Amino acid sequence: ExxxxxxxxxxxxxxxxxxxxxxxxxxxxxxxxxxxxxxxxxxxxxxxxxxxxxxxxxxxxxxxxxxxxxxxxxxxxPERLYPYYLLAKLYAEPEFYQVDKLRAAASVVLAKKPKVESTAIREMREEVKKIIDKGDFD
Missing domain, CATH: 1.25.40.10 (Tetratricopeptide repeat domain)
Structure with a gap:
């Protein structure tokens, strides 16, 4: 208001x-x-x-x-991790699930060296790991 x-x-x-x-x-x-x-x-x-x-x-x-x-x-x-994290979450959506794109975005989040390590970076990586762990990648 x-x-x-x-x-x-x-x-x-x-x-x-x-x-x-x-x-x-x-x-x-x-x-x-x-x-x-x-x-x-x-x-x-x-x-x-x-x-x-x-x-x-x-x-x-x-x-x-x-x-x-x-x-x-x-x-x-391109050096920011956050948009790759958001992409990984987007590609994990059941209605938009795209395993190859999810893998690519997740690998950037997990492998890219941030300018500064932070709690936010650790939390994003943990969440992406959980998404990957529950995914069906056969």
Missing amino acids: DYHGLHDKLKHKPEFLFEEAQCLSKTGQHAEAIRVLERAKRLSGDPMIRYMIAKNRQMLGDYREAEEELLQAIGIL
């Missing part, structure tokens, strides 16, 4: 739009979050915006569009 009132005043600030979209996403308003994020994407090259669009598209079952956003984000900053 508060974001809605501020939107017209701050719609030129990608940081505000990102925060607004996060609130929309958390309340299940994924299509509206995407609309706000698309505006933010026109104002900023920050790949986090694309990650957020992809996550919202995935929630709506728009898997190909989610994949495209993540691949474009990788094109912007």
Whole structure:
């Protein structure tokens, strides 16, 4: 509600739009979050915006569009692990399951050396290992 009132005043600030979209996403308003994020994407090259669009598209079952956003984000900053992690989770979706792409994304998450080791990196790797362990790769 508060974001809605501020939107017209701050719609030129990608940081505000990102925060607004996060609130929309958390309340299940994924299509509206995407609309706000698309505006933010026109104002900023920050790949986090694309990650957020992809996550919202995935929630709506728009898997190909989610994949495209993540691949474009990788094109912007290929050294980041996070988009590969999001791709692995996307490819593990039962409705979009793609074993070869899942393996490729997971191998990047597990093998790529991050700039800085962190709890977030360890947690992403653990989750990807669990996805791989429960997968059927015969």
